[in-house]
Amino acid sequence: MTATISRRRQLAAGLALCLFGSAGAQAQQPREVKVGFVLPLSGGAATIGNQTKVGAEIAIEQINAAGGIRALGGARLVPVFADSQSKPDVGVAETERLITREQVSVMVGAYNSAVTFPATEVAERYKTPWLVTGSVKDEITERGFKYVFRPNNMALYDAREQMDAIDLLARESGKKPQNIGLFYEGTDWGRSHSAAVKKLAQERGYKVVMDESYPPNQSDFSAQLLKVRASKPEALVLVAYTPDHILFSRQFADARLNVPYGIHSVGGGSEDPSFYKAVPQRAVEYLFVQDDFQVDIMQATKDPASLDADKKFQQRMGYPLNAYGAQGVSNVYILKDVFERAASSEREKLREALAATDIRSGTALITGYARVSFDAKGQNVDAHGVITQNQGGQRRTVWPAENRVAGTRPVWPLPDWAQR
Template sequence: MAIRRLGVMRLARLAAACSLLVAGASAMAQDAVKIGCVLPLSGGSAAVGNQTRVGILAAINQINAAGGIKSMGGAKLQAVFGDSQSKADVGVSETERLIQRENVSVMCGSFNSAVTFPATEVAERNKTPWIVVGAVKDEITERNFKYVFRVNNKATYDAREQLDAMDLLAKETGKEVKRIAMLYEGGDWGRSHAANIRKFAGERKMELVFDEALPAHQVDLTSQLLKIRASKPDALILALYTPDQLLFTRQFTEQRLDLPYGVHSVGGGMEDPSLYEVIKPAAVAYYFVQEDWQIDMLDVNKDPLLHEADAFSKKELGYGMSAYVAQGMTSAYVIKDALERAASADREKLRESIAATDITSGPALFTGYQRIKFDENGQNTFAHGVISQNLEGKRRAVWPSENRASDTKPVWPVPSWSAR
């Protein structure tokens, strides 16, 4: 009898131990995977930073609602945000906080190249993978880093696309750009873009007749606009964040400066929906914008997840999808894909999984890419933008020609102010 009671007690203890193991495994499966995101949530780039934040949250909501990371027992994703304020030192300190105190598994951000460049150094030192969102400075992925990956274009790609679009329109009409002016913000992004434009324009035998960086906190562009007028360019290339772009657009319209082949913005403020909320459509008529996503994607892609994100964006921001919302979504879905394959939130395993990424379908491609695959430097070599033109109050894709809708007819050259 005693032996029988001993056996029963052992079985009871074994059952209890098994129950604890099952409960522990269940608890582990439910542990959230923390994603650290440094973005400009206040300051001059706050509108863009908050759009990116909404895109990240939209994707995380969708991923969690669909069952989380299935290879990790349904683990949910949790975004932990840090506000860079568009300042490099703040971005660095927020990166350190998220990695060391919040113990995030992976980082993303941070739009401004001047912030992203030093912040990714912190991630590299701490062996924490970082998915770059928005920042295009070439050198970000040219330092032999092992933990830094960029899904979107780098500055070289942006500059080449702007001039490729001019070449395409010249080929279609026989009317080519020969003289270019360039105005850009004075930080890492603007100067990097300007350097690439100089290189590619020189290769195409285009003459650069005006080339100037804006000082910080500029409040009047009259001097720059007068110099642009005097240089008589065929086209003007801009690389300006939202505040400077807004100032430029207002004063450019007031001066009614005629440019035969228009204004060509490399994203920046001209991709920011908040800018269009405070200016008249006529002020940006015929503008060309190098977009970081397929601007008419909602018209051509009927994926319910895309339209669900558009509705979420309208609820959170007051307007729908933008390049920055789309880029935020892409970063979260790239991380989700890597977590599924790694089946672990361990930073080193996750780094290896991100390096092996090869995505050819699904929500990660809502930006308009056909593929996401990183080279040895961590750059997605399949990244590309789309050049739009503002036609009848709507930005329509005009380059590459494969992205142009059959009813889109580029206007080249653009009408003078007196003819509008």
């Protein structure tokens, strides 16, 4: 009888241990996971920063509505946004605040390369994973950092796509520019991109006849336009954020300068819907744009979450999903994949999961990438964009040739202003 009672007590103790142990484990599961975002929500790049923010918010709402992070017991994603104002010192301070005070698990940002470059140094020091959005400065992933991962293009990729497009159009038409000009904003983004274009242009036999930078937030481009007129580039590579791109485009059109093989803009302002609302159609007709999102085939996707994101983005912003909104969506879905595989909100485990990322389907690829995986430096080597040409108020993909929508024909070379 005594042995039976003792045995029952042991079983009861074991059952209690299992029950309380299980409850304790469940109690340790986070009910929510904080994700920090540093973006330009005011200042010159505010429209782009807010487009990224809306895309991220939509993706977070979708994920939370679908049950949250299942590997964490349905934990909800909670975004914590900070405004960099496109200023490196502000971005650095806000990064440190989100990591130390808000205790975010992972960081996303910061669009401006000049902000991302120093801000990621802070994240690396605090051993906090950082998922880059938009920033292309090559050196961001060239410093041997272990916590920085970039799914989008680096500057070299953007430049290569622009030069590949020029080469393709030259082969197709038998007409090729002999020289190019470079005109770019003078921060990390512009300098990094122009250096890559210059290197590639010289390797491919194009003479660089203009290499001109300008300080951001210009009030007048008259002096620089005189240099364009004097140097006579046959193709002009342009790097500009939205406000500067608006002003330059207006003044360029008013000056009626002929650049026979066109202006080739590397994203930035020319991917921003607010840019197209602020300039007359004649100012952007035939403009070539290195796009990080193929806007003319969005209707072809069959992914329900992507279609829902596009619908909600239009409702909130008044225009369809664009490159920056899509990057916001993609960044969050990449992190969902990471959280599920890490089954943790701990920074080190998230870093390990990010390094092992290999996404080949789903909403994380809404940007158009075939794959997201990171090399030893943290760069997604499968990142790519497309080159579009503005024709009749629409951006039509002209490179790669296999991405062209039926009926698209590049205009190359461009007609003179007198013939438009």
